[in-house]
Amino acid sequence: MYIENENQFVIKFLRLTMKTTTLLFFVLFSALCFGQTKLNYDVVLFNKKIGETTIEKIDKGNGYTLYKLKSQSEAKLLFTSKKSLANAEILVKNGELQTSYYKVVNDEGESLTQAKKMDDVYEIEQNGKKLRLKKVIRNYSVLLYFQEPKTNLVGYFSERLGEFFNLEKIANSEYRSIMKNVTSYYRYINGKLMEVEMSKPLGSVFLKLVN
Secondary structure: OHHHHHHHHHHHHHHHHHHHHHHHHHHHHHHHHOOEEEEEEEEEEOOEEEEEEEEEEEEEEOOEEEEEEEEEEEEEEOOEEEEEEEEEEEEEEOOEEEEEEEEEEEOOEEEEEEEEEEOOEEEEEEOOEEEEEOOOOOOEHHHHHOOOOOOOOOOEEEOOOOEEEOOEEEEOOEEEEEEOOEEEEEEEEOOEEEEEEEEEOOEEEEEEEOO
């Protein structure tokens, strides 16, 4: 009787061990297949940190990739304080933009820009104004955080503004874009975006990579 009970215990233990091993393998396999990359940047003005920006790249499987951006900053200039919050989600399938949502709240008010792929047409809406665009969008600004453009410099879609812009290579691993009254500089080291400088008439705001 004792030997029989001991054998049953061993069998149950082995079964439990196999289930645990299978579960661990599944978790590790899922982590490898559905990867996630997170970048953290400090927002810097006049050599002083005024906020943070986080961008995530999440592999959702079946060709889908989700990008998430969150940013908050507060700058004190003279006797005023300017705050800004941004939240964005961009969904891509096999490299092609499917939907984008970009909301900014600051002292000037609230701005919301959305884009949605509908068959072979994109519907782009910004603050209630809509337009339809027949074009495939494979270049979008959030990509610049995760890969150096190198020779792919034309036709980037700004999820924030709902407009397109081009890049100009001005030095080794450094690129420039101009949109409205902002000139942006993207600086890479070994393919990694280390710094973004957004130059405005009153000064430059920097995004500096933390990790």
